Amino acid sequence: MSTWEPVIGIEVHVELGTASKMFCGCPVVFGDQPNTAVCPTCLGLPGALPVTNGTAIEWLARIGLALHCRIAPFSVFHRKNYFYADVPKNYQISQFDLPVCVDGWLDVTADGEEIRVGIERAHMEEDTGKSLHQGSGGRIHAATSTLLDFNRSGVPLVEIVSRPDLRSAAQARAYAQDLRALVAELGVSDARMEEGSIRFDANVSVRPVSTKELGTKVEIKNMNSFRSLERAIGSEIDRQIGVLEDGGAVIQETRHWDEEVGATKGMRTKEGSSDYRYFTEPDLVPLEMPASTVERIRTDLPELPADRRHRFGQLGLDSHLVNVLSGSDPDLRRVFDEAVALGADPVISANWITGEVTAVFRRAEASKAEVRIRGSDLAELVMMVKQGTLSSSAAKEALSGVMAGEGSPREVAEARDLVQVSDEGLIGAAIDQVLAANAEAIERLRGGEEKVLGFLVGQVMRATGGKADPKLVNALLRQRIT
Amino acid sequence: MPIEIDIAHVARLARLALTPDELDRYRSQLAVILDHAARVQAVDTTGLAPTAHPLGLSNVFRPDEVRPPLDVDEVLSQAPSARDGYFEVPPALEGA
Numbered sequence: 079m080s081t082w083e084p085v086i087g088i089e090v091h092v093e094l095g096t097a098s099k100m101f102c103g104c105p106v107v108f109g110d111q112p113n114t115a116v117c118p119t120c121l122g123l124p125g126a127l128p129v130t131n132g133t134a135i136e137w138l139a140r141i142g143l144a145l146h147c148r149i150a151p152f153s154v155f156h157r158k159n160y161f162y163a164d165v166p167k168n169y170q171i172s173q174f175d176l177p178v179c180v181d182g183w184l185d186v187t188a189d190g191e192e193i194r195v196g197i198e199r200a201h202m203e204e205d206t207g208k209s210l211h212q213g214s215g216g217r218i219h220a221a222t223s224t225l226l227d228f229n230r231s232g233v234p235l236v237e238i239v240s241r242p243d244l245r246s247a248a249q250a251r252a253y254a255q256d257l258r259a260l261v262a263e264l265g266v267s268d269a270r271m272e273e274g275s276i277r278f279d280a281n282v283s284v285r286p287v288s289t290k291e292l293g294t295k296v297e298i299k300n301m302n303s304f305r306s307l308e309r310a311i312g313s314e315i316d317r318q319i320g321v322l323e324d325g326g327a328v329i330q331e332t333r334h335w336d337e338e339v340g341a342t343k344g345m346r347t348k349e350g351s352s353d354y355r356y357f358t359e360p361d362l363v364p365l366e367m368p369a370s371t372v373e374r375i376r377t378d379l380p381e382l383p384a385d386r387r388h389r390f391g392q393l394g395l396d397s398h399l400v401n402v403l404s405g406s407d408p409d410l411r412r413v414f415d416e417a418v419a420l421g422a423d424p425v426i427s428a429n430w431i432t433g434e435v436t437a438v439f440r441r442a443e444a445s446k447a448e449v450r451i452r453g454s455d456l457a458e459l460v461m462m463v464k465q466g467t468l469s470s471s472a473a474k475e476a477l478s479g480v481m482a483g484e485g486s487p488r489e490v491a492e493a494r495d496l497v498q499v500s501d502e503g504l505i506g507a508a509i510d511q512v513l514a515a516n517a518e519a520i521e522r523l524r525g526g527e528e529k530v531l532g533f534l535v536g537q538v539m540r541a542t543g544g545k546a547d548p549k550l551v552n553a554l555l556r557q558r559i560t
Numbered sequence: 561m562p563i564e565i566d567i568a569h570v571a572r573l574a575r576l577a578l579t580p581d582e583l584d585r586y587r588s589q590l591a592v593i594l595d596h597a598a599r600v601q602a603v604d605t606t607g608l609a610p611t612a613h614p615l616g617l618s619n620v621f622r623p624d625e626v627r628p629p630l631d632v633d634e635v636l637s638q639a640p641s642a643r644d645g646y647f648e649v650p651p652a653l654e655g656a
């Protein structure tokens with residue numbers, strides 16, 4: 079089907095994790111008893127007035143700056159008018175032509191290729207309540223009544239709209255995953271797809287390859303995991319190509335993804351339902367964000383996932399290691415950064431972090447035990463292996479001691495008697511002893527019986543109580559015999 | 561110049577069921593309002609910033625602090641119908 083090119087844009091809704099709602103002081107909660115976090119404002123009672131949560135606006139700017147957006151010095155709220163039972167005011171407070179964030183981008187890696195996805199805008203709005211359709215297992219079409227919970231009504235919601243820059247379902251998935259990781263990194267939302275605190279809708283169209291004009295787009299909703307997002311978009315692309323190749327036309331509509339059937343389904347829509355009659359919200363005054371505030375928020379940004387991946391790459395980590403380390407627990411990544419700052423080899427350190435350290439960490443987490451490892455511990459461990467003071471198996475044992483709180487790698491190694499002897503004088507003396515007692519073996523070795531070397535190494539190891547560095551023993555033995 | 565108004569469409573958007581008489585009456589009343597708006601629109605505003613709000617204020621914020629919500633029983637006692645802590649309304653169809 080290489081004659082068609084898919085064109086995909088993604089709309090993301092992110093619930094902010096502020097303490098209170100967007101326009102009232104009700105707490106932001108999840109999973110509480112219904113209608114226990116509501117007040118006249120978020121119930122849309124007549125006469126109640128909204129007051130803007132200043133923190134939510136700053137967090138929106140934080141998201142916008144992380145997406146390289148321009149932060150508008152002046153923006154306003156609009157009313158988006160529509161009737162639905164979970165919108166108690168019959169309008170949603172949103173933004174229209176003057177959003178807070180415009181014109182940004184996010185770099186995404188999909189199928190080993192980096193693409194820059196344009197961000198058209200990111201704006202502030204409020205979430206709706208939740209509807210539960212009663213009767214026939216909660217299915218909308220056979221519902222006998224609708225139950226409403228307004229705990230979610232008025233929760234700060236950021237909508238992020240991408241440009242139609244994505245060209246495959248896999249790219250769309252990569253964008254969604256990277257955006258989720260970014261939002262989580264910023265600490266402005268728990269960004270849990272399964273709890274609906276981050277939600278993705280997709281706009282999909284197809285056009286003949288190497289044409290510029292966009293095809294008719296279809297909006298897809300109800301994708302509850304990254305996997306279903308990728309499947310839904312893939313299935314919708316195939317459907318549209320099928321329609322066009324049969325000589326039909328794609329209808330502009332909203333379609334729901336049906337996970338069980340594995341296909342998108344058209345929804346009953348009524349003519350004119352998208353006529354939202356936006357007008358400026360008279361109950362709220364405009365927002366102004368001076369450049370000094372923007373700069374303060376920009377300075378406060380943490381290292382962003384894409385920048386971090388780039389930095390790991392520059393440290394010499396291959397793409398697999400970059401991915402695994404990027405996905406590691408933030409505390410473990412900090413240990414890695416500290417160790418590297420102390421001069422530890424980045425690749426070896428990354429292997430320790432993503433391998434043994436993560437394994438011990440997971441076991442400890444499962445048992446709720448405390449894990450103690452600092453960057454200086456990892457640096458010392460890496461150094462001791464490099465110097466031959468610890469064999470790699472002894473290093474693993476030392477690490478588990480460190481992570482159990484027994485002290486630094488050197489302290490654990492000494493206490494557990496793990497230190498390897500790398501002193502050439504000491505090993506040399508042991509070798510001389512062994513050689514003096516095995517004159518016959520030396521003759522056989524000189525006669526070409528290579529396996530005798532192994533026997534002699536074993537004798538030296540025994541003489542040193544198993545603590546000599548075997549590599550060094552080998553080298554010194556050869557030196558003396560040949 | 562009279563302004564064309566699709567009064568039935570406007571009524572549908574507002575979920576108003578109007579009789580033919582009412583449609584006629586509101587069409588002519590709305591025309592007066594739109595006519596006034598057209599006159600305002602005709603004023604030359606070159607060089608003037610649009611007014612977003614008549615108060616001339618900006619950045620009225622409240623701190624991100626929780627205030628106690630209402631009691632759920634009191635809330636639901638105002639509703640025509642409630643069930644299991646929820647408001648209960650006639651079945652709603654997406655997009656209907």
Ligand SMILES: [Zn+2]
Binds near residue numbers: 104116118119120
């Ligand atoms: Zn409230």
